[in-house]
Amino acid sequence: xxxxxxxxxxxDTFPLQTFxxxxxxxLDSLEKYPFLSTKDLASSNVRFLLAVHNVxxxxxRPGFSRFLATDPLGLADALILCRRHDLRLAGGAExxxxxxxxxxxxxxxxxASPDNTLPILVETQRNTTKCVTTCAKISAAVAAKSFATGAxxxxxxxxxxxxxxxxVFTLLHEVFFSSNEVLELVFAASPTDYLxxxxxxxxxxxxxxxxxxxxxxxxxxxxxxxxxxxxxxxLLSGPRPTVTDEAFKKAYAAEIAEFFKTLPxxxxxIRGKLDSEAKAVLEIKLxxxxxxxxxxxxxxxxxxxxxxxxxxxLVEESISVVLKY
Amino acid sequence: xPSKTLELHIWGRESEVALIDxxxxxxxxxxxxxxxxxxxxxxxxxxxxxxxxDTRKLPLLVVxxxxxxxxxxxxxSIVEFVSTLHPADLKFIPNTRMNSTELLVNLTLxxxxxxxxxxxxxxxxxxxxxxxxxxxxxMFSSLLPFPMYYNQPLKFHTHxxxxxxxxxxxxxxxxxxxxxxxxxxxxxxxxxxxxxxxISALHEKxxxxxxxxxxxLRESRMTIRCLNLLDGxxxxxxxxxxxxxxxxxxxxxxxxxxxxxxxxxxxxxSYIYSMTHDVLPDRFVWxxxxxxxxxxxxxxxTITEALNESIVKDHFRAxxxxxxxxxxxxxxxxxxxxx
Numbered sequence: 147x148x149x150x151x152x153x154x155x156x157x158d159t160f161p162l163q164t165f166x167x168x169x170x171x172x173l174d175s176l177e178k179y180p181f182l183s184t185k186d187l188a189s190s191n192v193r194f195l196l197a198v199h200n201v202x203x204x205x206x207r208p209g210f211s212r213f214l215a216t217d218p219l220g221l222a223d224a225l226i227l228c229r230r231h232d233l234r235l236a237g238g239a240e241x242x243x244x245x246x247x248x249x250x251x252x253x254x255x256x257x258a259s260p261d262n263t264l265p266i267l268v269e270t271q272r273n274t275t276k277c278v279t280t281c282a283k284i285s286a287a288v289a290a291k292s293f294a295t296g297a298x299x300x301x302x303x304x305x306x307x308x309x310x311x312x313x314v315f316t317l318l319h320e321v322f323f324s325s326n327e328v329l330e331l332v333f334a335a336s337p338t339d340y341l342x343x344x345x346x347x348x349x350x351x352x353x354x355x356x357x358x359x360x361x362x363x364x365x366x367x368x369x370x371x372x373x374x375x376x377x378x379x380x381l382l383s384g385p386r387p388t389v390t391d392e393a394f395k396k397a398y399a400a401e402i403a404e405f406f407k408t409l410p411x412x413x414x415x416i417r418g419k420l421d422s423e424a425k426a427v428l429e430i431k432l433x434x435x436x437x438x439x440x441x442x443x444x445x446x447x448x449x450x451x452x453x454x455x456x457x458x459x460l461v462e463e464s465i466s467v468v469l470k471y
Numbered sequence: 472x473p474s475k476t477l478e479l480h481i482w483g484r485e486s487e488v489a490l491i492d493x494x495x496x497x498x499x500x501x502x503x504x505x506x507x508x509x510x511x512x513x514x515x516x517x518x519x520x521x522x523x524x525d526t527r528k529l530p531l532l533v534v535x536x537x538x539x540x541x542x543x544x545x546x547x548s549i550v551e552f553v554s555t556l557h558p559a560d561l562k563f564i565p566n567t568r569m570n571s572t573e574l575l576v577n578l579t580l581x582x583x584x585x586x587x588x589x590x591x592x593x594x595x596x597x598x599x600x601x602x603x604x605x606x607x608x609x610m611f612s613s614l615l616p617f618p619m620y621y622n623q624p625l626k627f628h629t630h631x632x633x634x635x636x637x638x639x640x641x642x643x644x645x646x647x648x649x650x651x652x653x654x655x656x657x658x659x660x661x662x663x664x665x666x667x668x669x670i671s672a673l674h675e676k677x678x679x680x681x682x683x684x685x686x687x688l689r690e691s692r693m694t695i696r697c698l699n700l701l702d703g704x705x706x707x708x709x710x711x712x713x714x715x716x717x718x719x720x721x722x723x724x725x726x727x728x729x730x731x732x733x734x735x736x737x738x739x740x741s742y743i744y745s746m747t748h749d750v751l752p753d754r755f756v757w758x759x760x761x762x763x764x765x766x767x768x769x770x771x772x773t774i775t776e777a778l779n780e781s782i783v784k785d786h787f788r789a790x791x792x793x794x795x796x797x798x799x800x801x802x803x804x805x806x807x808x809x810x
Contacts (some may be wrong), residue, residue: 297710298576305579308586355637361630362521362528396525396544404547404578411575 179213179251181224181233182244190248192276195268196224197254200334203237204441206465213237214468215251216332216442218313220265221468222434223284224251227267228471229426235471253334256349263353292427299424302412306431310354312401313435316449317350319398322391324446331442363393402448406456413460433464476512477502479549480524480531480794483517484613486787490745491596491607491627493589494546497741498530500778501734505553505563507781518790519614522804547581550734564733573727576715580708580726580735587704588742590638591756594697595746597631598640600690601753616797640697698759705764708739722766732774744775 149157179201198220205211213236215221228234233247259266260280267279279287285307293300320328326343329335335343351357357364412432419425436453440461443450453461479502481488481495488496502513524531524544532543532552543552554565566574596607611624635641669675712723727733747757747768761768793800 297707297714298572300707301576301579301583301711304583304586308582358630358634358637361633362526393526400526400545400548408575408578411571411578414571415575 176252176254179236180246181228181231181249181251182236183233183247184244185232191272193248193250193270194227195249195270196220196227196251196265197258197268198224198251198265199253199256200332201251201253202442206437206441206469210469211237212468212471213251214437214441215265216438217264218431218435218438219281219285219310221438222431223265223267223281225430225434225468225471226288226427229430233471235468256346262349288427292423296424298415299419299428302415302428303424303431305408305412306428306435308354309405309431309435311356311359312405312449313438314350314354314356315360315398315401316439316443316447318347318356319394320444320447321347322394324444327444328447331444360397363397402452405449406452409457409460413463429467433467436461436464437468474512476535477506477514478533478535479513479515480518480520480529480533480790481515482519482529482614483515484519485517485789486782486784487517489517489519489610489614490748490750491610492529493592493738493741493745495530496744497546497734497737498532498549499782500737500741501550501553501563503781503783503786504732504737504778505557505561505565507783508561509557511557513786515787516790516794517787518794518796520790520794520796520800522796522801523794546585546734546738554734560731562731563737564727564731566734569727569733573733576711576726577733577735580711581738583707584735584738584742587638587700588739588746590635590640591697591701591704592742592746593631594635594640594693595751595753595756597628598635599694599753599755600686602751603628605752606750616795618798619796619801638700640693640700694755698755701756701759702763705760705767709764709767723764723770736774737778740771740775740778743771 198215198217200216201213202216203211204214215224224235227249231249233249234244236251254264256262256264260278263281265281265284267284268275269277289300289303293303317328317332326335326337329343329346330337333346335346416425416428416432439449439453445451479498481499482492483489483495488499499515502515506513519529521527521529525542526544528545530546530549532549534541534543534552543549550566554567558565558567560568566577569577595602597603608624611620614620615623632641667678669678709723712719712726715726716724725732726736743760747754747760790796
């Protein structure tokens, strides 16, 4: 078959051209916060990325600032990694003599994680991903390594791990009864991205097994039947699936009361311990939780305001722990 | 001055506490153990009505002081209330009489039990097919009135199936690339055979038998995983005992003080009691504990027997009026305008 002349002329006017494949390093497109080191480690081609929700430069004390992950789990894991590998967090004028290591902290969407939760640890070798560790596995590995002996320490470590559920509870409490400000602070969520926010709130409820642990707070009908108009209005104005108000507030108050009863005891236990790996990990986990509550929750939130009012000394101690790195 | 009346709402029937809620049983033990010596009056109501509690969960302690009504919901709040009501320690060590290490262990161990033994108990009662079908599901018909006993066990069953996933005890396949869950299932032939269409009656029988075998296999694998978790949890509690009582000649006894029991221990034994009771058709937990941890099993059996003996039936009363979890009360709860 012959191609008609006018068509052939047309194809000749636009000659076919193949562009060469451009190799693109996906790591380059990420916003990175490298950990600092006193030694030059650049020769090794193994490196890890700790993916967290968001990173913010925070002035912990006048003149002392750090780039911190904005959620307790991310911050605790970053600090534990710093301790294990003799690294320091980015930021702070006093660290000018240090060099940037190849390891870094990266803000990433939680949707990139295999189980929709962050932080995850991505280990790469020559730009090829070798291993992705989810946050549950990071916690299990830390517990297995640091708390193989010492049953009391292990129980306290378990308590500090359950604070993730309290953190999720606090985020939801803020969103439901106050405003979405907390989402901007912790996740840098844009206030105009309505659908993204709805999806985020839906996903937050799955973190730390919140939905499974507090299944009793979810009801299919109670809210709608009691106040149908208000329920319909809320559905239109903001994402509020099926949590009942009164139950939620009461359960949250009980959790907070239990937390503040246990907090001084945990702090005293850690203070009284001799220097060890277990002590350092417990100290880091508690400090990360308190520092995140004070810095990244709105100052009107119950947790943050009570910490500043009644436990200022403990908060100061926590800041000192973070500033060590 | 009007005296306080204390009413504890729990899961149960007549003067028996239901196995499905260990927190209810722990609270009943606590009241009989700590309030009877002080002659404090209280009643235990086997109402099974979760709508009475603001957080939709039993146990619930209602304290009436004249017109003032206070609700203490959940194990922690009830223990706190009872500890401050009578701060002296007789057989029970109130939180107020503990030193800081004891209190720390007591509080964190309570949380630990609620995060570990709770899921094993849920698995044992709701996810284990034999126990659920032959015991738990049937029991609801004696706990709740008609027609409420149709929906509730299903709701609890679904919730339990979701909950056991927290500790990796779920029959579903592991998540994306097997990263999020525990050990992925290794039945490669499963998918091929599930789509097979039966070509004759005999073939259909063979397929059904194979299907049954596979379900059994999956369940026994899950049971082994469950026992593996339980082994870790019980070893942890025993290590805790050793650390708190390094000079003790026995392998396991009271955690804090001889012949005195704390809130966390009450909760622990209550869970053990629920998991190992002889009415359950599948007593794999009991078998495992009595063979692997004889001192622990013996001690918990002795303690639970003594605690059960302290329960006096006169304190129990049935639910009345609005306390009954009937259909009419449920409707009134859903739409208050019916009142």
